[in-house]
Amino acid sequence: MVDVSGAMPGGADGRVLPPQPWEHLTSETTRTVLRIQHHIVRSARRYLDDQGFVELLPPVIGPVTDPGIRGAKQVDVDYYGHRYKLMTSAFVYKQASLLAFDKIVYVAPNVRLEPLETCSTNRHLAEFHQLDIEVAGATREQIMELAEGVVGHVVDAVVSDMGDELAALGRDVTALSSWRSRPFARVPHAEAVRDLVEGGHMQDGGAEIDWAGEEILSIKADGPFFLTDYPKGSRCFLEKEDPDQPGVLRTFDLIMPGGYGEVISGGEREAHYPTLITRMRETGENPSKYGWYLQLSRHGVPSSSGFGLGLQRLTRFVAGLEYVWQAAAFPKVPGVVSP
Amino acid sequence: MSRLSAPHFPERAVRDRARKGTACAFPPITSYGTTLFGASGPGAAHPAPGDLIDAARLVPPIFMDLRLEKLIELGREPMYGDVELSTEIGGFTARAPLFVSAFGSTQIACSDLGMAVSRQAGRLGIPMVIGENIVPVNGYGRIGACTPLSLLGRVRAYGEELEDGLGGVAIQQSTEDADAEVWNLVYSDPSAQPLLNSGRLAFELKVGQGAKPGIGGMTVLPRTAAAAVSEQYTTDQVFGDAASYLRSSSPGTYTEEILRQQIHLMRNNFPRARVWVKLHPGRDVRRAAAVAWRAGAHSVTVDGAEGGTGWAPTSFMDHVGLPLGECLRAIGRPPSCLLATGRMWEGTRAVKCLALGARGVGLGRAALLAVDEDPDFGLQRLVECMELEMRMLISALGKYEPGALGLEDLYEGGAYVDDPREALAGYDASLR
Numbered sequence: 001m002v003d004v005s006g007a008m009p010g011g012a013d014g015r016v017l018p019p020q021p022w023e024h025l026t027s028e029t030t031r032t033v034l035r036i037q038h039h040i041v042r043s044a045r046r047y048l049d050d051q052g053f054v055e056l057l058p059p060v061i062g063p064v065t066d067p068g069i070r071g072a073k074q075v076d077v078d079y080y081g082h083r084y085k086l087m088t089s090a091f092v093y094k095q096a097s098l099l100a101f102d103k104i105v106y107v108a109p110n111v112r113l114e115p116l117e118t119c120s121t122n123r124h125l126a127e128f129h130q131l132d133i134e135v136a137g138a139t140r141e142q143i144m145e146l147a148e149g150v151v152g153h154v155v156d157a158v159v160s161d162m163g164d165e166l167a168a169l170g171r172d173v174t175a176l177s178s179w180r181s182r183p184f185a186r187v188p189h190a191e192a193v194r195d196l197v198e199g200g201h202m203q204d205g206g207a208e209i210d211w212a213g214e215e216i217l218s219i220k221a222d223g224p225f226f227l228t229d230y231p232k233g234s235r236c237f238l239e240k241e242d243p244d245q246p247g248v249l250r251t252f253d254l255i256m257p258g259g260y261g262e263v264i265s266g267g268e269r270e271a272h273y274p275t276l277i278t279r280m281r282e283t284g285e286n287p288s289k290y291g292w293y294l295q296l297s298r299h300g301v302p303s304s305s306g307f308g309l310g311l312q313r314l315t316r317f318v319a320g321l322e323y324v325w326q327a328a329a330f331p332k333v334p335g336v337v338s339p
Numbered sequence: 340m341s342r343l344s345a346p347h348f349p350e351r352a353v354r355d356r357a358r359k360g361t362a363c364a365f366p367p368i369t370s371y372g373t374t375l376f377g378a379s380g381p382g383a384a385h386p387a388p389g390d391l392i393d394a395a396r397l398v399p400p401i402f403m404d405l406r407l408e409k410l411i412e413l414g415r416e417p418m419y420g421d422v423e424l425s426t427e428i429g430g431f432t433a434r435a436p437l438f439v440s441a442f443g444s445t446q447i448a449c450s451d452l453g454m455a456v457s458r459q460a461g462r463l464g465i466p467m468v469i470g471e472n473i474v475p476v477n478g479y480g481r482i483g484a485c486t487p488l489s490l491l492g493r494v495r496a497y498g499e500e501l502e503d504g505l506g507g508v509a510i511q512q513s514t515e516d517a518d519a520e521v522w523n524l525v526y527s528d529p530s531a532q533p534l535l536n537s538g539r540l541a542f543e544l545k546v547g548q549g550a551k552p553g554i555g556g557m558t559v560l561p562r563t564a565a566a567a568v569s570e571q572y573t574t575d576q577v578f579g580d581a582a583s584y585l586r587s588s589s590p591g592t593y594t595e596e597i598l599r600q601q602i603h604l605m606r607n608n609f610p611r612a613r614v615w616v617k618l619h620p621g622r623d624v625r626r627a628a629a630v631a632w633r634a635g636a637h638s639v640t641v642d643g644a645e646g647g648t649g650w651a652p653t654s655f656m657d658h659v660g661l662p663l664g665e666c667l668r669a670i671g672r673p674p675s676c677l678l679a680t681g682r683m684w685e686g687t688r689a690v691k692c693l694a695l696g697a698r699g700v701g702l703g704r705a706a707l708l709a710v711d712e713d714p715d716f717g718l719q720r721l722v723e724c725m726e727l728e729m730r731m732l733i734s735a736l737g738k739y740e741p742g743a744l745g746l747e748d749l750y751e752g753g754a755y756v757d758d759p760r761e762a763l764a765g766y767d768a769s770l771r
Binding site for chain 2: 043067070071072073077082083111114115116117204207208210230232233234278281282283284285286334335
């Protein structure tokens with residue numbers, strides 16, 4: 001007999017789960033981490049403000065949300081009898097927002113019911129926040145430069161302004177400064193796959209780098225690096241296919257060193273209506289539920305590039321935390337019933 | 340009363356259409372919910388001509404090298420009971436080359452019969468496919484009561500009877516199901532973890548179905564139920580009856596690239612689940628199967644034109660799509676798991692399909708009829724009878740496992756069935 005009763009996973013495999021809120025919120029470690037996170041958000045906002053970005057307040061629900069999240073389930077909302085979704089990411093709204101402004105940023109809450117196996121990665125939360133950025137007319141290379149700028153700026157700000165906090169957490173500051181004088185490396189997906197396979201890790205060349213593979217690459221790295229050129233079929237329909245390399249998407253992830261893994265995912269967007277609707281089918285989507293968005297793209301949306309930066313993940317890296325839930329005031333680890 | 344008559348013309352059918360209009364494109368509405376549909380064939384009340392499979396004969400040789408091998412292995416003369424039927428089907432271990440095909444959300448499949456099939460298939464240790472549109476119509480069964488008709492209800496009924504190491508569940512997702520994210524729901528659900536962890540969960544991409552190739556799934560719904568799903572499905576009042584509506588799923592648009600990329604996405608998003616693909620009996624079925632296998636599908640099911648349990652237009656049942664035998668002949672030697680469905684209920688058709696290259700065959704109408712006859716043991720007895728027939732037939736051919744069957748065992752139209760085609764290629768990760 002197979003047990004299909006639906007019992008939730010516990011912490012029996014040695015993972016440390018978040019304590020109760022009164023214990024977590026009164027812990028000096030939590031307070032220090034959240035102060036660092038506050039400084040990260042504040043520094044990023046200042047940096048982007050100086051570059052001419054307009055911060056918009058993000059939508060929370062809508063008829064569609066980002067479907068390109070491997071294995072994760074969206075949360076349905078009954079919106080006056082219509083099936084709406086909580087944002088897994090406001091990706092189509094970011095693109096639409098460019099009709100108002102050329103450079104936009106959200107500090108956006110996102111909910112993804114991640115597959116239960118992600119509770120052992122130490123870096124997945126079912127509820128998290130992103131710095132969501134989109135720039136009209138930008139190429140992937142330009143948006144990667146921006147991502148490099150934002151990350152470098154906030155890391156420098158924390159190192160220069162919060163030395164005591166980092167010391168209290170035992171964070172080795174050289175892990176945050178040793179790579180600052182070098183540009184971030186660029187590693188195409190195919191090269192990363194080759195590295196992993198040569199090292200004995202069974203990585204599917206046609207899929208995203210799996211979580212174990214990402215950790216291996218992150219541990220080996222001597223600084224942050226961009227993982228570029230994901231294969232088609234591994235990301236959502238909005239990610240533009242490279243016209244010079246059919247089957248390759250103009251995407252990138254930013255991987256932090258030290259085993260902390262991915263903190264940014266982004267790329268150049270598809271804005272051409274016939275290509276968009278064809279790509280929707282290639283990703284198994286029902287175009288009819290994207291009615292408003294397809295209508296918008298028929299009228300024309302600007303070409304653009306953008307990315308989402310996971311704020312709890314970046315905090316985890318900066319503060320040197322073992323678990324990403326330590327960087328959330330009210331953490332929700334996948335599958336664990338939490339307040 | 341009309342004065343005209345037309346004795347050499349289907350006068351009655353024309354007059355029916357003149358009176359009832361679009362309702363005549365379907366079987367009588369009164370049969371919905373009590374009748375299993377699909378193409379007719381030998382054994383039916385009004386049989387259509389048989390296909391290649393019906394026409395072919397299984398022809399044992401006189402000299403049997405494989406029987407000698409078995410004799411040496413056993414140290415005694417082999418008998419039919421020595422045929423090992425246990426087979427790997429789409430990444431699952433099945434006790435026989437059999438599985439239960441999808442029924443979808445029609446009224447019959449959603450009754451207690453669907454649950455009875457789940458329980459008995461689990462007990463038998465044969466894989467089971469759960470059809471599309473269950474979640475939008477009957478719910479998943481997670482929040483609130485887990486009703487027996489929900490997707491989770493069926494998975495539970497199957498899992499509760501299943502022995503370790505055997506069987507597995509494949510779950511379909513239609514275009515409309517994609518709104519409910521059925522696969523994501525199952526993949527992230529705690530109750531699916533035991534199946535996932537033991538490698539017994541698959542997702543089946545339904546490209547089409549044998550009973551109505553080129554169009555989507557259809558059911559008949561009362562007005563209130565039709566109104567409730569009208570945002571997701573097309574509902575149409577075609578029965579000349581204000582109380583009944585035709586509910587249609589879209590068939591979904593496929594090109595080679597769309598099929599290839601959907602399979603890539605399934606492998607990417609659900610790396611621990613098997614990927615199954617179900618094709619309708621289209622004229623390019625060989626090319627579609629080739630695309631699916633090269634993109635990494637673990638199994639491809641071909642649903643012949645004889646397939647189907649659900650509601651379908653009469654024009655499709657006997658006139659549209661390739662017969663199963665022609666599909667199997669078109670595909671030739673498969674590089675990976677090929678499954679066949681369409682009017683399976685006894686051993687000879689099953690063994691002929693295996694000889695034509697299928698790894699296993701699916702039971703649709705036969706499974707529902709068997710549990711209708713006996714909800715506790717009907718399917719079990721039907722399968723036991725098929726297994727006995729398969730053992731006797733396979734051993735008669737001097738073979739002792741289904742995988743040893745081949746075209747040399749089949750004789751049709753004055754010749755042995757031959758395969759002039761080049762074998763198709765399997766999964767190639769470098770082809771994106």
